Amino acid sequence: MFLLSYSNLSSSTMKILAVLLMTMSFISLGFSEKVASNSSDSDHPYEAIFNFGDSLSDTGNFLSSGALAFPVIGKLPYGETFFRHATGRCSDGRLIVDFIAEAYGLPYLPPYLKLTKGQDVHKGVNFAVAGATALDAGFFYQRGFGKILWTHDSLSVQLDWFKKFKRSLCTTRQDCDKYLKNSLFLVGEIGGNDYNYAAFAGGNINQLLATVPVVVEAITNATSELIAEGAVELVVPGNLPVGCSPLYLTLFQSQNKTDFDENGCMKSFNAFAQFHNKHLNLALDTLRNKNPHVRIIYADYYGAAKRFFHKPGHFGFSGETLLRACCGGGGPFNFNNSARCGHIGSKACTNPSIYANWDGIHLTEAAYRHIAKALIEGPFSHPPLRSSPFKIP
Template sequence: MASRSAPPSMGLSTLFLLILSSSFCPSRSLHYDAIFSFGDSLSDTGNVRVAGLPYGMTFFRRPTGRCSNGRLVIDFIAEAVGLPLLPPSAAKGKNFRRGANFAYTAATALDFGFFNRRGLGSKLWVNSSLSSQVRSFEKMMPSLCSSTQACKAHLSRSLFIVGEFGGNDYNTAIFAGRSMAEVNSYVPKVMRAIKLGVERLIGHGAVDIVVPGMLPIGCFPLYLTLYGSSNKNDYTDIGCLRKYNDFAEHHNSFLQRVIYGLQRKYSWTRIRYADYYSPTLRFASNPTKYGFTGGALKACCGAGGSSKYNVNLDKVCAKPGSSVCKDPSTYVSWDGSHLTETAYSLIADGWLRGPYAKPSIMQWS
């Protein structure tokens, strides 16, 4: 097959993204009637309109509510299985039979009351939790199918993606200056909320469920800026903050045990853990291998180069004083706490084909 040459201005990552996108064609053996997604800013496709351009600049050419320059993991998955990009569940006049996205930017696993009782209610950006998103799904169900039996049949042929959840639960406390001991105490409660949410969906007929873990937040430019240390031992050999990555690993290990327990309890289902952590850490460890020549620990959109990690809370992405890099495809981080479309495309491929979901989505079709 003849190879295609890239235009002179096209970076390695951009070329790889085009090749990868062209390979996201539906498998003949893969068929889902719909995708239903729950989560936070890693998967919100428009329930919360958080910012204007340059958000959405790369693919959509306009802001859509996605916290990136383009598509998210959920978008690449929908494309791969031959379904439309998921409409936000709050959209008016949409037919949701082929899928809906209930994710809300800044959503938590735990309900508002949990944070309010701890004096953190005012720190939440939205009042959206996993349980409230599942309730929204339950309210939508009568419009999807005509009977309980019909719903179970439809949902058994649908893909459910539940998360990422937990990141904002912990961020709420961390950004408020609470101790890591307190943050650690949230983990079992977050796990219980995720477990209960998945079980509610199984009760309605969900069979094929993906539950993603946390990203390595110690590699986020935002964390590196806010919690930088003069002690070299606080950093990993690639420059990430050790204690925050250790915490994310703890969450992910706990979550995998929960998923294992759910799979054993509901043996007729297919519940898989999806890994955000490992691929993102690989990007940070060897960015040029993946075409990230702009860097892995520096935000593309941010403080106009006025800080080491291009993060300044007075010049956040899309706000006055901020600027955006020339080629987002050469960066891992979009705005300091979310990834670029190119990074999300690589993660999505790992979930679809392995090795970042076991078994991969394509394998268990």
């Protein structure tokens, strides 16, 4: 991950920068496609899923693009819970996108950059790239900090990949419309890295807050482009409650009790996530009014995840471990930047299922499962997703 010197920053600036560290993107490795169900096609509300975003859903594109800065993601303990080997996912097991695919009887999405000739891609493809931004790389170069970007494969680049890829899916406009009408498009989570890079470059509070509208605009423009390509059902997620993350709780420890809510999460970090989510919701409302024939679904990641901290036992989590990472190098929240998960000095817990956080930044399979369940079964998708033929246990 990127590190920033905080010694010359004010306490208020430190708080806002911490929020902007959200969704740090790590390397992903590809894995073999696996079919989640053998049920007939008639049982499937969606024929395919197409995913765009960053490390919360990347299944191998970042690594395939040549970015090898964090190879630990390609070895155990990553992937230990479900796959029993490292898959490249930034977790101990499956991600939200994996559970969504399972719920609709579709295969896990193969990464676009690892597709092979003759591979069956009609059930969906993953275009997400760890480290990706909603804004194009040029935005950051114009402001003098483009060199710190992990990848240039921004959301618009991912859209270009899809447009090129679309030619292999269908030939006529009629065939494409019919096929895409029954496909689900996941547009993010994306945008967290845009704030990260600006923060690392020393942007002040006003500059960082001013970035929210242009980031949201980039997300909604991408959504609009997909609609123009034929998408009629799209899910656009908001940001997670980053103030509950071991990373932020470790880097920005405070002795002031008023900085924390009743669950021990930092208020300022979560406030920024909510600020982004509010602007995104308003923009999606405008987009819905322009496209009444399309279902644009807001996925409330924040609300779905915040429940863990209100009633951890209800979700199988331990209250004692809820703010700690399962895999890390020690400290109050088991996050040590010099001994991150997978590095020398780190150790994974014996039971990830009672932890919500995996490595200090990303969540465990258990947490991702509960979020996916909340999106599909309700009430954290607005409007609701189609009914799933398979229940997430």
